[in-house]
Amino acid sequence: MKIVCLGSGNVATHMANAFKDNGADIIQVWSRDLSNAQALANETGSQAITDLKAVDKRADLYLIAVKDDAIEKVAKGLKDINGMVVHTSGATGMEVLQGHKNHGVFYPLQTFSKAQPIDFIHVPLCLEANSEENMSALQLIAMKLSPLIYEIDTNKREILHVAGVFACNFVNHLYQLSHQVLKKNELDFEMLRPLIMETAVKVQEALPENVQTGPAVRNDKKTLLKHEELLKRMPHLQEIYKNLSNSIKKTH
């Protein structure tokens, strides 16, 4: 299978490498920035290009992994191709690709960072395609990377993306706020890392509403007040403490 990778950021890098490791041939990497294209091209043994007109017409898959608001423009820059064009975005509809006969979405429901290698066995792949044949083709491609394959339409993909913001982006932000509390008091973030892991491990089997702990769910007023008092010099954190404690009380 021949793949052209459009984009050279985190998602593009992880996916291009995963495809390559699973036997696909990454023939080109396109980016507006040559040095970025070149870096990923070097990793995957492919050609770096910066002009969409130079895209190879014979690829089986055109993988668009660029910023959301650039997807449509990149897709429209691909001319006279017959292979499947997919984007990888959770927040973008499939319809932005409709100029192409064969198109779909290949959304990895996972968080990627450049430094951290990721095993695609743990990456749910959410697929959408503009025909049954293209869905079957995408499924066969996806199964080379991960056993976690879901058929998800544009509406549901947007929902998954919002849910992911709560479960990943907001969660990481809370990790950061906890770090802020520790730092202000000369305590090391290292101390919290085992707790962070265990909290995630717990909901791998259980549902979160069944394993909620802490002062808010117990309605332990004394501790809640004490914590608000401890945060009085960090009013921003105090406000979030109150909001989320109230939200816990409301939903239990």
Added chain:
Amino acid sequence: MKIVCLGSGNVATHMANAFKDNGADIIQVWSRDLSNAQALANETGSQAITDLKAVDKRADLYLIAVKDDAIEKVAKGLKDINGMVVHTSGATGMEVLQGHKNHGVFYPLQTFSKAQPIDFIHVPLCLEANSEENMSALQLIAMKLSPLIYEIDTNKREILHVAGVFACNFVNHLYQLSHQVLKKNELDFEMLRPLIMETAVKVQEALPENVQTGPAVRNDKKTLLKHEELLKRMPHLQEIYKNLSNSIKKTH
């Protein structure tokens, strides 16, 4: 080493079992409720009691693992003992134990649930004691359970506890809210579990502020508005979405 365990909830159960597995002798389990005391006593091969007057005077360690507002009362019910009296609470000062000659705090900075076994190797133990000798004694005891030993006074322990509320209790609540979003749209929480794990794994090496992703940190206004729109029938979640997105923008 002979231990009397006062309490029979999650923390008491995990700690009593961990001590037993590491060669200590749990001689009694006290609880107000006999059947609860009996259940843990059976697990640890010890005697169940419900009257504090029946507590064995010859134990080396009296481990108070009861609800925060019951600690002082239980401590005062222990008469004529010479062993070390410790509580396990993050939110309670050491001074509630000051009626006892030898006392301290043995706070496991971890989340416990009855169903989930836990390896104490991953449990940071935060110790405080009323004398250097008692601190040394507690350290020797703690090292049997975990290599993660910290000397932490009452003020810092309270800070750790607040930070833990952010990194564990509030995080779990966000998992729950993401589940709510999925459920309303007939999507399975299972799909998010790999993302939840990876989010926790990422900060085991990195600091959270260095790995923040998502629309808020990119200030991707289009996606932020779309997400708020998607949550309009869940006003409670919409509000939290706005609050936490603003908090991310403010801190980056």
